[in-house]
Amino acid sequence: MAHTTTRSRIAALLLALLAAVGTGVLSGCDAISGAAGDAVERAIEEAVDGLDLSDGLPEGFPAEVAVVEGPTRGAARADADGVTTWVALVTAADSGTIARSTLEDAGFEVDNVVTHDAGLIAQLSSDAYDVKLIASDTRVVYVVTPAA
Numbered sequence: 001m002a003h004t005t006t007r008s009r010i011a012a013l014l015l016a017l018l019a020a021v022g023t024g025v026l027s028g029c030d031a032i033s034g035a036a037g038d039a040v041e042r043a044i045e046e047a048v049d050g051l052d053l054s055d056g057l058p059e060g061f062p063a064e065v066a067v068v069e070g071p072t073r074g075a076a077r078a079d080a081d082g083v084t085t086w087v088a089l090v091t092a093a094d095s096g097t098i099a100r101s102t103l104e105d106a107g108f109e110v111d112n113v114v115t116h117d118a119g120l121i122a123q124l125s126s127d128a129y130d131v132k133l134i135a136s137d138t139r140v141v142y143v144v145t146p147a148a
């Protein structure tokens with residue numbers, strides 16, 4: 001259930017960011033740019049909400065999911081069905097594009113992506129894992145689950 005809830009939240013935030021970016025293109029309004037930045041930050045906060053983050057990557061974090069360089073904190077949790085979700089929070093300036101490219105180079109395919117000056121929110125997948133990538137100007141979050 002938590003696996004689905006996390007996916008639903010990320011999908012909703014992706015749609016909100018897409019709407020904010022689309023509206024910003026039409027209106028050229030700085031307030032819309034701020035809203036897109038808020039959506040990215042909100043997605044980061046929701047991804048790590050309630051987790052006890054420890055230093056480094058969480059135990060069992062898949063080696064196939066390459067992360068950008070920087071101080072890293074992480075956690076893992078299992079839902080009622082025993083599906084593990086790994087979360088890694090990396091402090092890294094302007095690394096969203098690098099994070100996405102690194103995952104693509106590792107064989108992940110981009111399923112959805114929304115980019116903006118404020119950052120990016122993307123969903124990527126491989127045969128083994130699904131990754132929700134959320135990047136602001138200063139942080140990158142990876143939410144990793146086994147492929148559905």
